[in-house]
Amino acid sequence: MSVEVEQKFIFDSDTLKTVEDIGVCVGQKQFHDQYFDTPDFKLTLRDTWLRRRKQSWELKCPTAAVSRTEESLCTQYKEITNLSEIYQRVKELINNAPETDETPSDEDDSWLSELHLVCFAEFTTTRRSFTLKGVEGVQIDLDQADFGYHVGEIEVLVPEGGDMLSAQEKIRQTAQRLGLHGERRVEGKMTVYLKRYRPEQYAKLLSAHIL
Ligand code: TPP
Numbered sequence: 298m299s300v301e302v303e304q305k306f307i308f309d310s311d312t313l314k315t316v317e318d319i320g321v322c323v324g325q326k327q328f329h330d331q332y333f334d335t336p337d338f339k340l341t342l343r344d345t346w347l348r349r350r351k352q353s354w355e356l357k358c359p360t361a362a363v364s365r366t367e368e369s370l371c372t373q374y375k376e377i378t379n380l381s382e383i384y385q386r387v388k389e390l391i392n393n394a395p396e397t398d399e400t401p402s403d404e405d406d407s408w409l410s411e412l413h414l415v416c417f418a419e420f421t422t423t424r425r426s427f428t429l430k431g432v433e434g435v436q437i438d439l440d441q442a443d444f445g446y447h448v449g450e451i452e453v454l455v456p457e458g459g460d461m462l463s464a465q466e467k468i469r470q471t472a473q474r475l476g477l478h479g480e481r482r483v484e485g486k487m488t489v490y491l492k493r494y495r496p497e498q499y500a501k502l503l504s505a506h507i508l
Pocket of ligand 1: 305346357372374450482483484485486487488507508
C-alpha cells in the first residue's frame, strides 16, 4: 500500500513548454476508468473512490492524517490495489452488506451487484507523463479527458510510513518551477464530470465538503 500525494494544476501552452523544458516525457497512454458506488453514495460520501482501470481495481481512501482540513493544495489518498482487501474495506463501509466469505474475482463481477455497486462515472483519459531531470520521485501528468476537460497533476508516491512532509515539499518546489501561483484548489476530472453528468451526487458531495 502506498500514499499518493498530489497537486492538480491548470495548464496552458506556456506550462506545457516549461514541463517539456525541465522534464523528460516518459510516455503517453490512454485508459478508460469506471467508478462505482451504491445508489445512495455510501463510498463517495466517505471520500472513498472505487475504480476499475485496465481490468485492475483500485480503491482510493482518505489517509488518517487528513490534509484537506488545512488549507493545503495537496491531497493525499491511500491506494489499495489488492482486490480482496478492496472488497473487505468496501463491505465495511456499506454496513448492510450481506455476511459472506466470498472472495471476489477479477473475472466475475458478481460481488458488485451483491454489494449494490453501480457505475456512476466512466471516461477515457489520454495522459502524458513526465519526470524531472535530476529530481527523484516526482511525476507530472498532463491529462486530457474525453468529455473535454484537461488538468495537470504533480504527484509523489510515498510508501506506507514514508516521509509525507518531504513529498509535500517536493510538490511545492515543482509547482514553483512550473510557475504556478496556485492560491486555489483546482478541480479534478471527477469534480467536473459529476458537476456535468451527476448533478445530484455532485450537490450531495459538495454539501458534505467532499468536493
Ligand atoms: N482531488 C481533489 C482536488 N478533490 C477531491 N475531492 C479529490 C481529489 C477526491 N477524489 C475525487 S475523484 C478521486 C479522488 C481521490 C479519484 C480520482 O483521483 P484523481 O487523482 O483525480 O484521478 P487520477 O489522476 O488517478 O486519474
